[in-house]
Amino acid sequence: MKDKLFAVIDVETTGGGINGNRLTEVCIVLLKGGEIQDKYTTLINPEKHIPAQITALTGIDNELVENAPKFDEVAKEIEEFMRDAIFVAHNVNFDYNVLRNEFKQLGFDFNRKKLCTVRLSRKLIPGLLSYSLGRLCDSINIPLTNRHRAEGDTDATVILFQRLLSLDTDGQIFNSFLHAHSKQATLPPHLSAEEIHELPEEPGIYLFKDKQHKVIYAGKAINIKKRVLSHFYDKMSKEYLLGQETYYVDHESTGNELIALLLEAEYIRKHYPKFNSAQKRPGITYQIISYINQRGIIQLGIGKTKRIQDSVGTFYNRSLATEKLELICENFKLCPRYCTLQSSMEKCSHYKLKNCEGVCDDSESVSDYNLKVTEAINSLGEEKPTYVIREKGRHFEEEAFILVKEGRYKGYGYLDSEVQIESIEDYEPFLNLQESTFHTHKVLNSYLRKHGEKNVFYFDQLEYA
Template sequence: MKDQLFAVIDVETTGGGINGNRLTEICIVLLRGDEVIDKYTSLINPEKEIPRQITALTGIDNEMVATAPKFHEVAKKIEEFTRGAIFVAHNVNFDYNVLRNEFRELGFEYSRRKLCTVRLSRKLIPGLFSYSLGRLCDSINIPLVNRHRAEGDTDATVILFQRLLSLDEDYRVINSFLHARSRQATLPPHIDAEQIHNLPESAGIYLFKDRKHKVIYAGKAIDIKKRVVSHFYDRMSKEYELGQETFYIDHETTGSELVALLLEAECIRKYYPRFNRAQKRPGPVYQIVSYMNQRGVLQLALEKTSKQRESIGTFYSRALAQEKLEFLCREFKLCPKYCSLQANVEVCSHYEIQTCEGICGDNEPVKTYNKKVNKAIASLTEESSTFVIREKGRHFEEEAFVLVREGQYQGFGFIDSEARGSRLEDYEPFLKRQVATYHTHKILSNYLRKKGDPNVTFYEPEIEEVSRAVNRAEKNAAVMASHGTLSLF
């Protein structure tokens, strides 16, 4: 190892995400063991505009690079200069990936073993407040001149790397980082490998947190460790940026994928993490609503909304909602015109539903028709089932459960696998109450549609609940009749 070549490298770029970055400057210092043997440095014409904020940071502007060589003109020199060397950089994944992408643009694959001086420093100089290059150099008295320029940063990194080599005389730590199965060089610089080692290989959720312990990403997985590590192998700009800002990883096992999905939805609602895109806003739902028209006829209609509001029924596709309206129309002999299944007609003439008893042609009393509508509404209310889903638990002696009462998600919990709740009250002591949202309803709806009823125990509604549903429908009808206004159930 004393004769090993190390290429200590720093690059400056145009910014714009790892895939949009173009080189503006590069510096490479070649070491054999801990001795400097050569140096290469050059400005690079990125063939694109350098943003003002990048110029403010690095001092490199468009005029400076206008006559500089383009990457294809120096690519061969860089490849030869680093051939046989281990690629060393402070936060190595950034510099390595930018350089590799430049070679790929030319149709060549650039591959080197790599070492990260951030991760090496955390291992060999533990306990420092910060491992950024500037703070680290201040902490251990390394001169850092011409900050945010390739040569200045590389010169400081060379001194740092020489210090690290002196602290690892037998190369035990460095060799462990270079081991073919080691993920040290792949992990983001601020994450201790022990955090990854301690992650479980079971279902649950994980939270990525920044330096201040603020949640910046929430995810669910069937295998938490495997899924977390997969983020760091992804070369997408978003995943790279997520890794760079992650300092801590928390997790919670659930055993059940369903519970993991529900808990992930709750974490996104609660923390609103910056790197999560899905589930931040509710998608559209279709709701069956009722209102009293000018004739005093109680009508049913379909309404598309992005908000969860009280209604007769909520559906996650227009087709399902329309199908339910058609069923109610046939089952309770309602009028297609007054169920919003036909428009701009004097008298209904639906091609399929012909059960109307004449309300649209003044051949049926309004009071009689409204009673049928109320019965239809009550029947739909009764369909808001109360049930418990039993799923795999976190270990073989327990089961996970999800509780839904009258169609509303209540939360989840864990219970002894031998316990069989004959009453809803049996689950209450173990229930972790959660907020019901558009996303939790959709998760449960998809689960029931795909899995069916094998793991579901339904509980009959109390007689009083059914009675209240009917009375509520009749009361609302009376209120609408007196006010003549739109009302949502």
């Protein structure tokens, strides 16, 4: 490490997320061989309002930076000052990304090797209760004055960095963090490389949890380890913020992608994680419903709901529901008017459906018509099959199954390959009951469209009646 040049850096900002953050102050200290070579510090005019809560934390207000240089006025000297140096900071990804975004706005591609003193401290000074700069300095007796100002925090980080250099006498730890393919450099500050290393490379779900063990993100993966790491390689603002709030990663192997998708939907429904956007809102379903109108006629219609309910039929968009309603209307010679397929209150005059037998003009009795509607409803009930999807288990002596009963997802489970199954009841001791939702139905429908019925085993309704 004696021949390497390090730039220890701290920045203060306006807040507002990575993409909204603008610099208000920067301090850079150059070190070589553990010795201080030079220091650069300046306030920066962020060209935007500094919120009151940021001023309360840092003491930097709009008046203080009013006459400070804008970043484009000092960008060249900052780049030249730290050129060829390794970028060092406490929680380095924050300072690095803020500074890189400032350069990016000027059309300059800023790239440096980087070291994080949080991660180095966890490795070289293990067992502390907290690795925040303030508490870490208290724990190992490093003076920290002018807190939350760039120069004060940088001076403390310099002392910490010098101490870490002295603890890594052969430079092995530092070199491992600097290696181009080292995962240490990309992991969030609160996660250990060992924890990530132990993740399996197989299908399943993973949960990111915050300091209080609250689930903040749920995801599915074909390869759990690879997918988890991909979040930390991503430089998008949302992925960075997710990494900063992640303290723990839990996982569950499922053996196959289908159960992983179903469990992902269940965990999102159950925990409503902060960083998940998809599946948090209940999907809209369209259902063919029936009711008796004022004339005593069983009328059919299409209802919109956010819940999967028992109904004549459930569909995921209105056109599918309308198409199905038109089909049964034609097949059972029903009246388009009383299937809500036309708005006119007079005799039916649908452009396509022409075989109404006259209930709308009293040519057909209500009782005869209702018998046809009942048959139509029963025919839809017959389209709610009971079946099991058999998939790969978590090891070669195991099979997984997903149970759908009368068209509704019931859950999943695992069986020893040698277990004999003769009826649907034989699955129940192994079944993990799950909630049937819009999203689980969507997952199953997508699976069937993609894979067909090669893994599907149907059961006759009479068998379990």
